[in-house]
Amino acid sequence: MCAKACVRGIRMSSAGIKAVWAVLTVVGVIILFWYAASVPMNIKGVLTEFERAGEEVDPPKAVDRRDMSEFELVIDNPYAIDETWEQDRPRLPAPHQVAEELWETTVEKKITSKRSLIYHAWVTLSATMLGFAIGTGLGILLAVGIVHSRVMDLSVMPWAIVSQTIPIIALAPMIIVVLYSIGIQGIIPKAIISAYLSFFPVVVGMVKGLRSPDAMQLDLLRTYNASQSQGFWKLRLPASMPYLFTSLKIGIAASLVGAIVGELPTGAVAGLGARLLAGSYYGQTVQIWSALFAAAILAACLVGLLGMLERTVLKRMGMAQ
Amino acid sequence: MKTESTTQPVIEARQLDLTFQTNDGPIHALKDVNLTVDKGDFVSFIGPSGCGKTTFLRCIAALETPTGGALTVNGMTADEARRNRAYGYVFQAAGLYPWRTIAKNIKLPLEIMGYSASEQEERVKKVLELVDLEGFGGKFPWQLSGGMQQRASIARALAFDADILLMDEPFGALDEIVRDHLNEQLLALWARTEKTIGFVTHSIPEAVYLSTKIVVMSPRPGRITDVIDSPLPRERPLDIRDTPEFIEVAHRVREGLRAGHTDE
Missing domain, CATH: 1.10.3720.10 (MetI-like)
Known part of the structure; x- marks a missing residue:
């Protein structure tokens, strides 16, 4: 009886480890996809900011960029990719930005604060x-x-x-x-x-x-x-x-x-x-x-x-x- | 019968009829069933499926209501007898509650009938011993084998001391070896408790081995084709099944079953 239970326990835990791996894999894939999606989602905003800051953008005019596909813009302006994950008000924030916000508003704020x-x-x-x-x-x-x-x-x-x-x-x-x-x-x-x-x-x-x-x-x-x-x-x-x-x-x-x-x-x-x-x-x-x-x-x-x-x-x- | 005229029959059916109304038209489940069961009898009902053996048992238990004829149990109508808790019923499946231990399962009817806690304990102990399950009171049903579960369900039916025990193919789902063993135990239990037992089966050896009275039934409409009073002694070791008397009774049962079939 006990032996059976023990065997079952071991089986359960190995199944448990498998389950954890499965979940982690899915989470990893989602995060990767999310980062990838943030790039085209935010590229137009980033390029507009760059243009305002006087940097060179391709194409230089916002009107021309408006009707272009996001993917094309990414290919034309690869140096802007990093910035798509760091905007203040992105269309789609990157995972680490959400994580930082979560950390700041839970751990670093007093729980009585209206911002907690x-x-x-x-x-x-x-x-x-x-x-x-x-x-x-x-x-x-x-x-x-x-x-x-x-x-x-x-x-x-x-x-x-x-x-x-x-x-x-x-x-x-x-x-x-x-x-x-x-x-x-x-x-x-x-x-x-x-x-x-x-x-x-x-x-x-x-x-x-x-x-x-x-x-x-x-x-x-x-x-x-x-x-x-x-x-x-x-x-x-x-x-x-x-x-x-x-x-x-x-x-x-x-x-x-x-x-x-x-x-x-x-x-x-x-x-x-x-x-x-x-x-x-x-x-x-x-x-x-x-x-x-x-x-x-x-x-x-x-x-x-x-x-x-x-x-x-x-x-x-x-x-x- | 004449000498026993002072003792009332325990179960008496006169011209009992039961017709079920179904979407495919009426089904004549029981037709003109006449039967007298005396106190202490072990009566088996045997026949092919659809012959009404289970239906008849359910009528005795007032789980079905006959559409014609008369049926008395302990001198009362079947439903009065049910309300007086005249019988214990054992179903084909043990039907133990998975959330109750064996002891708590046996206490179920006792709780419902309002027995005191101390009396419940006492009776559980007694019936567990009767069905050879001492020491298993604290186990949950899933911890027991199928045969043990069925014994626990028999204990549950015995717990409240009804004089009638109705069993609907209680060992039908068990293998032959377990079945033989339980049949032997059931006979011992019957001898000790002196209950009147109604037992539905479709096994000829089981019916002959156990019964003092064998009721052979046949289908469409469900009816009794033969009632055999067994000449076998009450004391029956398993090897009685090899004696000429046993074989003769079994032969008569088989003939009765065959006759029911050729009638069609």
């Missing part, structure tokens, strides 16, 4: 967590209702599906305006938008999970003359756990998107969404990209935490080995 990404991430995270809690709670309640009531199954499910076909970007401003008019602002409207996106995967996953016990399992409970609530607590709910965690992982990522979208129409006060918006107002592409990366890192951390929770819970329940 950690401060903004926290604003978004708190709305995400609140929205996720509301969305998960609502999703589970709806799923329980749908599984136990035919009326709810027929009435709620279509609406839940329709709700997700409306673009959230169109709905978010209306939610904020309506709530503002009844005196609710701040974290609540953002959390509601976030809940609006996250309840859906939880409903779908939980309905599937609560219905996962087969006919035999249900017959068995019938032979015990078990009540519906006993069937729920002893069979349906535990059987739905693997489905719930899968949904939660999708749900939390959706929650984060919802919170960010909810920050856009409020006029960019605080939060990662605000950073995105402020960045686009002022052409601060480096700031936009760093906010994007902060959001991605945050999402990865949240999903990762849920994955750890999943493993712990399922292992405790005896459902994972």
Whole structure:
């Protein structure tokens, strides 16, 4: 038994190393591609700067350069390539510029500063967590209702599906305006938008999970003359756990998107969404990209935490080995 | 039968009929089924698939509702008997909850029926011993072999002391060697607990080896073609299967099955 487990452990770790290599390779390819893409994306801006600085550029006139392909310009002005990775306001910032910005705005700024990404991430995270809690709670309640009531199954499910076909970007401003008019602002409207996106995967996953016990399992409970609530607590709910965690992982990522979208129409006060918006107002592409990366890192951390929770819970329940 | 007239039959079916309505038209699953099972009987239902043996067992368990005739279990209707927890049911698959240990799985019916914690412990210990699984209470189902899992599911059906045990091809998915062993154990268990057992199978040797009464059924419509009261003694070592009596009973079962087929 132990030997088997050990062998499995070793196999897992060698598989783990392979996985790390695979991820690193992909990341490496993406970074290379990104640097390559930055050159043509930024070449026109760089050449304009050079022209203003009085340096020789080929062709020398901006009008002539306007209609030329970026690749041609790169070939004609190879000395400008270095500068495409160092601009203040590039169209596409190079990876190291985004990394520097991330470092400066997280480690080198006080977290109370309005320029700290950690401060903004926290604003978004708190709305995400609140929205996720509301969305998960609502999703589970709806799923329980749908599984136990035919009326709810027929009435709620279509609406839940329709709700997700409306673009959230169109709905978010209306939610904020309506709530503002009844005196609710701040974290609540953002959390509601976030809940609006996250309840859906939880409903779908939980309905599937609560219905996962087969006919035999249900017959068995019938032979015990078990009540519906006993069937729920002893069979349906535990059987739905693997489905719930899968949904939660999708749900939390959706929650984060919802919170960010909810920050856009409020006029960019605080939060990662605000950073995105402020960045686009002022052409601060480096700031936009760093906010994007902060959001991605945050999402990865949240999903990762849920994955750890999943493993712990399922292992405790005896459902994972 | 006359001498036992004071004791009521445990299961009694009179002209039982069951028709399923399906999209392809009605299916006559049971037709004019008459059967009396007395206390302590070991009754096997044997026949080809579609003969209604499982359906009949499910009727006794009130998992299906007959569309005609009368069926009593312990003198009550089948559904009353179910609500009184008159029987334990063993399915073809063990159906243990993967999130519960073996002991916790056996406690499932006890929890539902409201037994006290100490009584639950006591009964788990007793039935684990009955099915020869002492010491496995703390294991999870995936840590046990298929045969052990099925024994645990029998223990679960025994835990709440119903006098009837209904088993629907419980060993159908197991290999022959494990099956022989479990059959032997089942007989020992039956002798110790004096339960009335209804057992669905499609194996002739299994039916003859285990039963005091063999019900031969045939399909389209599902009906009983023969009821054989076994002349074999209650005490049955495995090698009883080589005796002329055993072979004779098996022969009669085979004849009954063949007769059901040529009727078509």
